[in-house]
Amino acid sequence: MSREVRVPDxxxxxxxxxxxxxxxxxxxxxxxxxxxxxxxxKAAMDLPAPFGGVVEAVHVRVGDAVAMDALVxxxxxxxxEPAGEPAAPAQAEEALRPxxxxxxxxxxxxxxxxxxxxxxxxxxxxxxxxxGPAVRRFARELGVDLMQVAGxxxxxxxxxEDVQQHVKSILTRRQPxxxxxxxxxxxxxxxxxxxxxxxxxxxxxxxxxxxxxxxxRLAPHVFQHHEADVTELDRQCRARRGQSGFESLTPTACVMxxxxxxxxxxxxxxxxxxxxxxxxxxxxxxxxxxAANTDEGLVVPVVCDADRKPVAVLAGEIAALAERARAQQLxxxxxxxxxxxxxxxxxxxGRFFTPIINLPQVAVLGISRAVRxxxxxxxRIEPRLFMPLSLSYDHRVIDGVEGAxxxxxxxxxxxxxxxxxxxxxxxx
Amino acid sequence: xxxxxxxVIGGGPGGYSAxxxxxxxxxxxxxxxxxxxxxxxxxxxxxxxSKTLLHAAGLxxxxxxxxxxxxxxxxxxxxxxxxxAWKEAGVxxxxxxxxxxxxxxxxxxxxxxxxxxxAHTLRIATAGGTExxxxxxxxxxxxxxxxxxxxFPEDPRILDSTSALELQEIPERLLVVxxxxxxxxxxxVYRALGSAATVVEALDQLMGGADKDVxxxxxKSNAGKFVAVHVATQVQAAEASEDxxxxxxxxxxxxxxxxxxxxxxxxxxxxxxAELGLEKAGVAVGEHGVIPVNHQQRTNIPHxxxxxxxxxxxxxxxxxxxxxxxxxxxAAGARSxxxxxxxxxxxxxxxxxxxxxxxxxxxxxRKIAYERGVFPWAASGRAVxxxxxxxxxxxxxxxxTRRLIGAAVVGVRAGELISEAALAIENGCEAEDxxxxxxxxxxxxxxxxxxxxxxxxxxxxxxLGRSGRRRxx
Numbered sequence: 001m002s003r004e005v006r007v008p009d010x011x012x013x014x015x016x017x018x019x020x021x022x023x024x025x026x027x028x029x030x031x032x033x034x035x036x037x038x039x040x041x042k043a044a045m046d047l048p049a050p051f052g053g054v055v056e057a058v059h060v061r062v063g064d065a066v067a068m069d070a071l072v073x074x075x076x077x078x079x080x081e082p083a084g085e086p087a088a089p090a091q092a093e094e095a096l097r098p099x100x101x102x103x104x105x106x107x108x109x110x111x112x113x114x115x116x117x118x119x120x121x122x123x124x125x126x127x128x129x130x131x132g133p134a135v136r137r138f139a140r141e142l143g144v145d146l147m148q149v150a151g152x153x154x155x156x157x158x159x160x161e162d163v164q165q166h167v168k169s170i171l172t173r174r175q176p177x178x179x180x181x182x183x184x185x186x187x188x189x190x191x192x193x194x195x196x197x198x199x200x201x202x203x204x205x206x207x208x209x210x211x212x213x214x215x216x217r218l219a220p221h222v223f224q225h226h227e228a229d230v231t232e233l234d235r236q237c238r239a240r241r242g243q244s245g246f247e248s249l250t251p252t253a254c255v256m257x258x259x260x261x262x263x264x265x266x267x268x269x270x271x272x273x274x275x276x277x278x279x280x281x282x283x284x285x286x287x288x289x290x291a292a293n294t295d296e297g298l299v300v301p302v303v304c305d306a307d308r309k310p311v312a313v314l315a316g317e318i319a320a321l322a323e324r325a326r327a328q329q330l331x332x333x334x335x336x337x338x339x340x341x342x343x344x345x346x347x348x349x350g351r352f353f354t355p356i357i358n359l360p361q362v363a364v365l366g367i368s369r370a371v372r373x374x375x376x377x378x379x380r381i382e383p384r385l386f387m388p389l390s391l392s393y394d395h396r397v398i399d400g401v402e403g404a405x406x407x408x409x410x411x412x413x414x415x416x417x418x419x420x421x422x423x424x425x426x427x428x
Numbered sequence: 429x430x431x432x433x434x435x436v437i438g439g440g441p442g443g444y445s446a447x448x449x450x451x452x453x454x455x456x457x458x459x460x461x462x463x464x465x466x467x468x469x470x471x472x473x474x475x476x477x478s479k480t481l482l483h484a485a486g487l488x489x490x491x492x493x494x495x496x497x498x499x500x501x502x503x504x505x506x507x508x509x510x511x512x513a514w515k516e517a518g519v520x521x522x523x524x525x526x527x528x529x530x531x532x533x534x535x536x537x538x539x540x541x542x543x544x545x546x547a548h549t550l551r552i553a554t555a556g557g558t559e560x561x562x563x564x565x566x567x568x569x570x571x572x573x574x575x576x577x578x579x580f581p582e583d584p585r586i587l588d589s590t591s592a593l594e595l596q597e598i599p600e601r602l603l604v605v606x607x608x609x610x611x612x613x614x615x616x617v618y619r620a621l622g623s624a625a626t627v628v629e630a631l632d633q634l635m636g637g638a639d640k641d642v643x644x645x646x647x648k649s650n651a652g653k654f655v656a657v658h659v660a661t662q663v664q665a666a667e668a669s670e671d672x673x674x675x676x677x678x679x680x681x682x683x684x685x686x687x688x689x690x691x692x693x694x695x696x697x698x699x700x701x702a703e704l705g706l707e708k709a710g711v712a713v714g715e716h717g718v719i720p721v722n723h724q725q726r727t728n729i730p731h732x733x734x735x736x737x738x739x740x741x742x743x744x745x746x747x748x749x750x751x752x753x754x755x756x757x758x759a760a761g762a763r764s765x766x767x768x769x770x771x772x773x774x775x776x777x778x779x780x781x782x783x784x785x786x787x788x789x790x791x792x793x794r795k796i797a798y799e800r801g802v803f804p805w806a807a808s809g810r811a812v813x814x815x816x817x818x819x820x821x822x823x824x825x826x827x828x829t830r831r832l833i834g835a836a837v838v839g840v841r842a843g844e845l846i847s848e849a850a851l852a853i854e855n856g857c858e859a860e861d862x863x864x865x866x867x868x869x870x871x872x873x874x875x876x877x878x879x880x881x882x883x884x885x886x887x888x889x890x891x892l893g894r895s896g897r898r899r900x901x
Binding site: 019039124125126127128130131132133136137140141143155157 | 644648762763764765767768769770785786794796825826828829830831833834853854855856858
């Protein structure tokens with residue numbers, strides 16, 4: 001059934017101009033879809049279709065001046081739609097509203113797009129993070145992705161405080177310890193109790209301090225102490241000292257030879273953890289570092305392939321490296337690649353200490369000064385020389401049994417110096 | 429060879445912003461400009477002088493408009509020389525100010541054309557010879573120039589935006605080729621100064637970037653003020669003769685010949701990148717001479733930045749200045765980036781047309797559901813009072829997040845009003861935020877609040893009918 005759509009009463013506006021026609025004959029329109037736009041002196045308004053259907057004819061053109069009751073279009077109602085839909089008369093009445101009525105007007109005819117001035121990024125303005133330029137800049141400086149930040153402002157607006165909170169929560173989460181964050185360090189108030197001096201830390205000390213702090217916190221340390229009877233080792237060393245090839249023989253060289261042999265049988269002690277902590281990486285070489293004291297602080301030069309070098313060669317290399325360390329002539333390569341570390345405080349004295357593991361290594365051996373004391377040898381009491389040994393190991397990689405076995409095996413080897421590869425002239 | 433931490437090529441709004449910001453951040457800066465005065469196209473032959481002339485045009489048209497309202501002036505006598513001098517004095521004042529700002533910051537100025545001779549060396553051809561400068565970083569801010577159409581003959585009566593602003597004479601019959609922002613602004617000036625102006629535009633709409641309903645308000649207000657406005661019309665040929673320029677025009681329905689005393693060609697601008705020796709520095713150039721950059725304004729060569737028109741459109745001074753500051757900050761090691769979400773556009777026509785963010789057409793193309801709030805200026809007390817009801821304020825809100833995503837204002841001072849919408853978009857404001865901010869009455873700016881209320885269905889200055897009103901609180 002055909003029905004006519006006419007211009008409604010426009011209030012005090014006698015006549016309006018047709019400025020846009022959205023439909024043509026044959027076109028299907030939905031109820032409320034605009035048919036034309038009328039513009040009076042006061043404003044523009046759309047004339048919507050009172051019901052859905054097919055446009056039979058359009059009776060106006062752009063530029064026509066029309067008054068109330070002018071015929072605009074003829075529509076055929078869609079048969080499947082219930083006739084006399086309750087909304088239809090209401091809509092028709094609503095078209096009587098006075099002018100100056102802005103309303104969403106879909107434009108059914110797509111216009112040709114203008115030449116693109118700039119490639120449009122496919123972002124939805126309204127869906128971007130809800131934050132103003134100042135907060136966006138602040139987030140950029142901190143490297144924060146605002147999409148990840150929960151805004152606590154009205155309707156999720158992100159404030160500066162929200163960004164700060166976000167960063168704080170991430171920093172706290174990254175602590176390896178599961179416990180609560182540490183309380184702040186106590187204030188440094190030494191000068192309140194007497195005169196003080198301030199000396200800057202050396203570059204080496206500042207750097208190694210930070211590394212030690214890290215290693216101490218990252219690796220769960222276990223300390224295994226033991227003693228080796230080095231009476232015989234000491235005797236052989238004394239006998240060799242002065243022989244050609246043994247000019248720089250030290251206990252460190254002997255212990256390094258022993259450790260080099262053992263690292264072949266205890267490969268885990270010469271291993272390291274992969275960065276993700278899922279794998280054990282086993283070294284098929286034996287490079288051993290040793291701590292050397294210098295005026296600037298502690299350095300750890302490395303002797304390569306220690307398992308293939310006799311004591312005589314190790315002693316020479318250790319002496320040369322230690323000399324270059326004191327002269328501050330070590331190159332970075334001289335201090336890289338170690339799989340195990342020795343720290344010998346025997347020159348000073350004291351018994352046992354707990355060295356910190358040099359990550360990514362998993363163990364370090366501390367050597368203290370050997371002392372002569374009475375010992376029970378079967379039924380006799382004899383003066384014997386004992387060397388205190390302190391093995392620190394990373395419990396993530398080495399368990400207690402293995403740590404103890406390594407310490408015991410090391411002592412045994414040192415107690416049987418004939419099993420060491422001495423090199424140079426043979427038995428004294 | 430002289431060495432500088434930062435060399436900025438081009439002293440327009442982008443270039444001097446970059447140079448000044450970099451100097452303020454402690455960099456040693458050299459600013460190279462081919463003309464003796466700073467400010468670039470914008471200050472010398474663009475935005476600033478054109479606004480001076482548009483203001484003069486507005487004065488003339490206002491005076492005429494008030495004749496029927498009881499204020500009768502004599503028809504204006506136009507002293508072109510005095511007007512030109514006033515315009516040039518303004519330009520000189522601003523340019524001198526820039527030179528002082530450069531001097532106080534210790535920015536070294538060089539007048540000449542710069543070319544790259546390597547990735548770290550520029551050769552500057554000055555009046556006194558050539559000089560090589562070694563730089564650590566460089567900012568290319570060489571801007572753009574008017575596009576020339578080869579179909580027009582070489583003739584002093586063929587004008588571009590630069591020569592048109594020189595105001596040599598007022599032609600009787602002027603053809604403006606290009607119905608974009610620039611063409612319509614200059615057409616407005618010449619029309620007010622006495623030219624009979626005709627506008628042709630190849631697209632089917634004036635001001636291609638703006639929404640149709642917005643342009644319609646402008647077009648209606650200007651009906652009868654131009655000799656003719658032909659959209660979807662192209663210039664096919666042009667011939668210079670003694671009595672004028674004969675032009676062949678091809679419209680959608682007919683083709684015809686017409687003669688004009690002058691033709692102003694305003695069909696767009698092209699990036700100035702050809703004569704920079706960019707290949708010597710390894711800087712990549714894209715289509716139409718545009719230099720591609722990332723959001724830090726870096727070219728493919730990380731220590732060479734590019735900003736403003738030479739990086740493409742929209743070719744606007746405020747975009748260049750923003751990018752210039754970003755480039756300077758990034759060059760100085762700050763974590764900065766171009767992250768403004770929207771760049772407003774303004775046509776300083778009469779009435780002005782301004783828009784920012786998405787248009788309705790773009791929202792539809794990108795299938796973004798939106799809600800629309802429109803306030804016609806016929807219902808604005810201020811607009812009625814000054815007799816300028818030829819205006820409309822339109823706001824578009826994202827239907828899902830409810831935030832403002834686009835705005836358009838047409839009407840007197842629309843260019844001033846659009847900033848509030850830009851601020852609202854950058855800050856993610858909703859209709860309630862704008863409507864809930866008390867705007868002074870009576871002002872043009874309150875139409876933004878009223879358009880927001882129209883979107884919310886709470887406006888009382890309009891009657892929205894039964895469906896549009898919101899009954900709950």
